[in-house]
Amino acid sequence: MTGQTLIHLQDVSKRFVKGKDTITIFDHLGLTIPVGDFVAVMGPSGSGKTTLLNLLGGIDQPTEGAITFDGARVDTLTEGQLARWRAHNVGFIFQFYNLMPTLSAARNVELPLLLTSFGRAERRRRVEAALSLVGLAERASHYPREMSGGQQQRVAIARALISDPKLLLCDEPTGDLDRATADEILAMLQLLNREMGKTIVMVTHDPEAAKYARRTLHLDKGRFTERDLVA
Amino acid sequence: MRVFNEIAVVTVICIKSIPQRFWASLSTVVAVGLVVTVLLAFLAMAAGFQQTLRGTGAKDMAILMRAGAQAELNSGVSRDQARLIEEAPGVLKGPDGKPLVSPELYVIVDAVKKSALPDDGNMKKAPKSNVTLRGLGPAGIAVRPGLKIVEGRRFTPGTNELMVGRALQKDFVGMNLGDTVKLGNASWVVVGVFELDGSVFESELWADTPVVQDLFHRQNVFQSIRARLTSPDALLALKDYAANDPQLKLDVTTEADYYAQQASRTSDLIQKLGWPLAIAMAFGALAGALNTMYSSVAARAQEIATLRCIGFSGTSSFLGTLAESLVLSLAGGILGALVTWAAFDGLTASTLSGTTFSQIVFTFRLTPAVALQGVILALIVGFVGGFFPAWRAARIPIVEAYGTP
Structure with missing residues (x-):
């Protein structure tokens, strides 16, 4: 880790209005994630893990407070600006892989590059490199239904990496996999963090998965319970 | 180019997913096809009738009748x-x-x-x-x-x-x-x-x-x-x-003009019967198209949300879903035109002329211009049937990406 801050949440509150009730998820939450960190976020259901991931990924906006990414505010961006920001800065890895079933592995991995100005040849070269990195170069033309869960998650990792984002957000990335395959995927994420310097935030219920992270944050009722980890 | 790529890939995803909803998609195609067949049968009848009468008159033949x-x-x-x-x-x-x-x-x-x-x-x-x-x-x-x-x-x-x-x-x-x-x-x-x-x-x-x-x-x-x-x-x-x-005290006109006028009166009448019937049926097909497309959007909610999460715009989801609807309706339009061509084109029939009160024998004619009208009606059904589901697709919350498959 360099010590340089990648993400900073300052006094972030998030409230939802449901009927006549207002539900508070976060109340003046603070968090700093340095470049090159690998953070596991654990906590019971309803503790706000997914909401935190949404805020970090620019999928949702805070009700109050500021979110900065690489020194720039992202909580003030419009929907369209956020979409472009996500395309360049964030890679998403989901529990159920979220591959497009009608596209081959290569076409799935290529998706984020379609939002860039790269030409077809450059896109192909990058897709081949990304699939090689996750050990699936020979599976480029296969469709998701022709691959195991572990292979699909590796394709999803290749897709998350293809546009070289600074941040990887993982939502239960091993929740649908057996232990051995889960360990393979986690080892790969660890490698991406240590060798390629990717900053990773991973939501998980699995304490074994959390061990692969550099540190673990415990969320409960919208607050981190290990105060020393909170900025 | 970036926007084009974005729209193209979402369109391909939508269209390639049609076989996943084969029966619903087929029912939409058949419903639209039926509407187009009914319309084109009437229009082919009107075109054939018009062709028979318009082909009758000569420009250098005068017809004189009581004023x-x-x-x-x-x-x-x-x-x-x-x-x-x-x-x-x-x-x-x-x-x-x-x-x-x-x-x-x-x-x-x-x-x-x-x-x-x-x-x-x-x-x-x-x-x-x-x-x-x-x-x-x-x-x-x-x-x-x-x-x-x-x-x-x-x-x-x-x-x-x-x-x-x-x-x-x-x-x-x-x-x-x-x-x-x-x-x-x-x-x-x-x-x-x-x-x-x-x-x-x-x-x-x-x-x-x-x-x-x-x-x-x-x-x-x-x-x-x-x-x-x-x-x-x-x-x-x-x-x-x-x-x-x-x-x-006689009216003088060319035979060509006389029969053109006769043709337009009766073919207008046929078209006035055909269009309302086809439009009434189109509402039924529209309900089918809406149902299919809402199902399609619901089935692909996670895919759409994932694409939005990656950085794709809501516009591409909108246009991709609309394209899927248009492809289904276009298939229905072509099906309807083919059925009309196979069943009616060249068919000889006779009808009572509204002005002469006698039977005129004519042949149904499915001309390219007539077929185009059917395809346009199909595309209108597809556009309206796809618009609202596409609007919904564009507004799917991105958090749907985290849902279960």
């Missing part, structure tokens, strides 16, 4: 008026030096369609249809140079002999060469079958004017006068001549 008469049926022209027209300027003369002017009688008679004949073949039980019996003078055939007698011969003046149009012969009972036909109180013998460029005359019976006048008690009265002109421009001289002679 204000909309059709030959309600016109009346005297023998004296016919004589005056023979001396009019602009009228072409035949090789014998006589003017090519044909006073014609127009009588409605009964005949039985082959399709209306009962199984036991009893003509008396069969419903009757109106057909035109045209009384022609000696110049009647000379003014129609395209006439071809394909079977038999011309009628002999002064006899109860008939010539039958080819279309009428095919569609009606007892109109073959040598058959005896009862018209009014007299029996007639078919001695010839003629063709005339597929025109409306092929739906008529022709006989000698004096005999028809005698048997139908129409002495010294005709319904119209046809006069072959030296050129289409000569119509003006003939019009001036008729307007300046107080004995000639």
Whole structure:
């Protein structure tokens, strides 16, 4: 880790209005994630893990407070600006892989590059490199239904990496996999963090998965319970 | 380029996912196809009818009828008026030096369609249809140079002999060469079958004017006068001549214009029946398309949300979903056009003309312009049926990406 801050949440509150009730998820939450960190976020259901991931990924906006990414505010961006920001800065890895079933592995991995100005040849070269990195170069033309869960998650990792984002957000990335395959995927994420310097935030219920992270944050009722980890 | 890539890939994803909802998609295609078939059947009928009537008239043939008469049926022209027209300027003369002017009688008679004949073949039980019996003078055939007698011969003046149009012969009972036909109180013998460029005359019976006048008690009265002109421009001289002679209270027009007007009246009526029916049915197809597309959006909610999460815009989701709907409806439109072509194109039918009150035999024509109208209706159904689901697709919350598969 360099010590340089990648993400900073300052006094972030998030409230939802449901009927006549207002539900508070976060109340003046603070968090700093340095470049090159690998953070596991654990906590019971309803503790706000997914909401935190949404805020970090620019999928949702805070009700109050500021979110900065690489020194720039992202909580003030419009929907369209956020979409472009996500395309360049964030890679998403989901529990159920979220591959497009009608596209081959290569076409799935290529998706984020379609939002860039790269030409077809450059896109192909990058897709081949990304699939090689996750050990699936020979599976480029296969469709998701022709691959195991572990292979699909590796394709999803290749897709998350293809546009070289600074941040990887993982939502239960091993929740649908057996232990051995889960360990393979986690080892790969660890490698991406240590060798390629990717900053990773991973939501998980699995304490074994959390061990692969550099540190673990415990969320409960919208607050981190290990105060020393909170900025 | 980036935006194009974005839209193209979402469109491909949407279209490639159609087989995942095969039966729902197929039902939409069939429903749209049915709507298009109904519409195109009517339009092909109107086009065929119009083609038959518009192909009838010649620009250098004048038709003269009583002033204000909309059709030959309600016109009346005297023998004296016919004589005056023979001396009019602009009228072409035949090789014998006589003017090519044909006073014609127009009588409605009964005949039985082959399709209306009962199984036991009893003509008396069969419903009757109106057909035109045209009384022609000696110049009647000379003014129609395209006439071809394909079977038999011309009628002999002064006899109860008939010539039958080819279309009428095919569609009606007892109109073959040598058959005896009862018209009014007299029996007639078919001695010839003629063709005339597929025109409306092929739906008529022709006989000698004096005999028809005698048997139908129409002495010294005709319904119209046809006069072959030296050129289409000569119509003006003939019009001036008729307007300046107080004995000639006649409307003068070209035969081409007369039949074009007749065609548009009836084909307008057919279209006015066809379009509302098709539009009413289109609402049913629209409900099917909406249902299919909402199902499609619901089934792909996680895919759409994932693409949005990656950075794709809501616009690409909107256009991709709309494209899926348009592809389904286009398939329905093409299916409808193909079914219409297979089932109706070239089919011969007859219908009662609204102005002549007689049967006109025509052929359904599915022209490219007609087929295009059906495809456009299909695309409208697809557009409306896809618009609202596409709107929903564009507004799917991105957090749906985290859902269960």
